Amino acid sequence: MIKRDVVIIGAGSTGLAIAYYLSKQGVKDVTVLEKGYVGSGSTGRCGTGIRAQFADEPTIKMMKRSEENWNKLGEEIGFDFRQTGYLYLLYTEEEIEQYRKMKKLQNSLGVPTEILSPAEAEELCNLIDTSEVKAASYNPEDGKAHPFEVTTGFKKYFQEGEVELKEQTEVNGIKLENGEKWKIVKTTGGNYRTKVLVNAAGGWARNIGEMMGLDIPVTPYRHQAIITEPFKPGRVEPMIISMRHEDAYLTQTERGGIIGGIGTPEDEPPTYEMRETLSFEERVSKAFSSIVPSLKHTRILRHWAGYYAMSPDGNPMLGEYKIPDHYLAVGFSGHGYMMAPIVGEGLARLIVDRKTELPFDYYDPGRIDKGELRESALQMG
Numbered sequence: 488m489i490k491r492d493v494v495i496i497g498a499g500s501t502g503l504a505i506a507y508y509l510s511k512q513g514v515k516d517v518t519v520l521e522k523g524y525v526g527s528g529s530t531g532r533c534g535t536g537i538r539a540q541f542a543d544e545p546t547i548k549m550m551k552r553s554e555e556n557w558n559k560l561g562e563e564i565g566f567d568f569r570q571t572g573y574l575y576l577l578y579t580e581e582e583i584e585q586y587r588k589m590k591k592l593q594n595s596l597g598v599p600t601e602i603l604s605p606a607e608a609e610e611l612c613n614l615i616d617t618s619e620v621k622a623a624s625y626n627p628e629d630g631k632a633h634p635f636e637v638t639t640g641f642k643k644y645f646q647e648g649e650v651e652l653k654e655q656t657e658v659n660g661i662k663l664e665n666g667e668k669w670k671i672v673k674t675t676g677g678n679y680r681t682k683v684l685v686n687a688a689g690g691w692a693r694n695i696g697e698m699m700g701l702d703i704p705v706t707p708y709r710h711q712a713i714i715t716e717p718f719k720p721g722r723v724e725p726m727i728i729s730m731r732h733e734d735a736y737l738t739q740t741e742r743g744g745i746i747g748g749i750g751t752p753e754d755e756p757p758t759y760e761m762r763e764t765l766s767f768e769e770r771v772s773k774a775f776s777s778i779v780p781s782l783k784h785t786r787i788l789r790h791w792a793g794y795y796a797m798s799p800d801g802n803p804m805l806g807e808y809k810i811p812d813h814y815l816a817v818g819f820s821g822h823g824y825m826m827a828p829i830v831g832e833g834l835a836r837l838i839v840d841r842k843t844e845l846p847f848d849y850y851d852p853g854r855i856d857k858g859e860l861r862e863s864a865l866q867m868g
């Protein structure tokens with residue numbers, strides 16, 4: 488039996504960030520268990536985007552701080568957080584009204600979002616078809632980071648420090664002992680005994696709960712994304728969003744490919760299926776080339792699928808849950824990657840000090856059982 492102070496299940500952006508901030512707060516005995524490799528869940532399949540343009544106060548506050556942490560983390564573990572902005576294209580008066588309200592709230596919380604004219608949007612990217620665009624919402628501090636650089640950055644950092652990262656190690660059973668004080672975590676690589684257990688298993692969170700007789704209401708929904716061959720006509724630096732074109736989001740990587748996706752049809756049932764669909768390629772091609780017409784002649788290089796892990800209200804479930812020292816960091820829908828640095832810092836603080844100044848009450852997992860569902864955070868893709 489291997490004894491540890493903290494065991495984290497899942498080496499996606501969430502589990503890795505929690506381990507990192509625990510080690511920063513002086514916790515020495517931390518193990519992260521991962522059934523595949525770092526980032527093999529949704530993290531390595533995400534669209535790279537990081538934004539503070541949300542509609543509700545807690546998520547804006549979290550993301551403002553998360554963007555600060557992305558910068559510090561990038562410097563410390565070695566990746567680029569490229570603050571090239573998020574540009575929401577607005578086509579109707581209703582959208583403009585909605586984004587003006589959001590801008591006001593975001594500005595009041597220190598996020599410098601501006602509403603731009605179509606001509607100003609074109610200055611940021613002259614390849615967009617602005618013929619029907621009426622305005623755009625832009626925050627220059629939003630941006631993107633390559634998930635493989637981030638996960639390998641964490642991995643290297645852990646190799647030089649005290650966090651133990653066990654890849655190819657699947658958790659297949661959990662037993663509670665001594666009045667739930669000890670959690671015995673059974674894995675394909677031996678058994679661990681820990682007091683503090685963190686479920687950061689993304690779309691598989693419910694399976695981990697079942698091992699303890701808990702029903703964790705997180706459901707996986709397939710989402711797909713693509714990257715194109717290098718796009719030659721110019722640069723698409725900001726993340727361009729268009730709700731009018733199937734909630735499309737797209738941006739350009741440093742190597743030149745256009746990465747992004749569109750929304751999953753609402754009637755697609757939950758699934759663990761990770762196969763891609765041809766109909767997605769048809770829909771994404773149409774949406775992207777309507778937004779940036781010169782993309783019409785660019786080929787798709789790679790296409791993949793991953794999960795949005797959905798809680799009943801589409802907001803994360805963060806905090807202690809039903810068993811002492813058993814924590815959840817799950818249910819991130821389409822914005823778990825961007826939240827990871829602040830979720831990591833906040834959850835580590837909660838584990839060590841049993842409190843955080845961050846608005847974790849809003850994300851308390853107990854809200855679901857109490858029927859206190861929150862408004863869904865602004866989703867796209």
Ligand SMILES: Cc1cc2nc3c(=O)[nH]c(=O)nc-3n(C[C@H](O)[C@H](O)[C@H](O)COP(=O)(O)OP(=O)(O)OC[C@H]3O[C@@H](n4cnc5c(N)ncnc54)[C@H](O)[C@@H]3O)c2cc1C
Nearest residue numbers: 497499500501522528529530534536658689793823824825
């Ligand atoms: C196509 C697509 C685009 C997206 N775009 C964005 C975006 O632009 N920005 C953004 O913020 N978010 C985006 N998301 C969402 C984002 O990817 C997720 O919210 C985020 O990666 C969740 O990270 P995580 O660490 O919580 O989960 P995951 O990355 O899924 O990690 C969970 C890990 O747990 C491991 N695990 C599960 N069960 C076990 C077990 N029994 N034993 C051991 N290990 C186990 C899994 O192997 C996995 O590696 C996107 C998602 C998709 C699919």
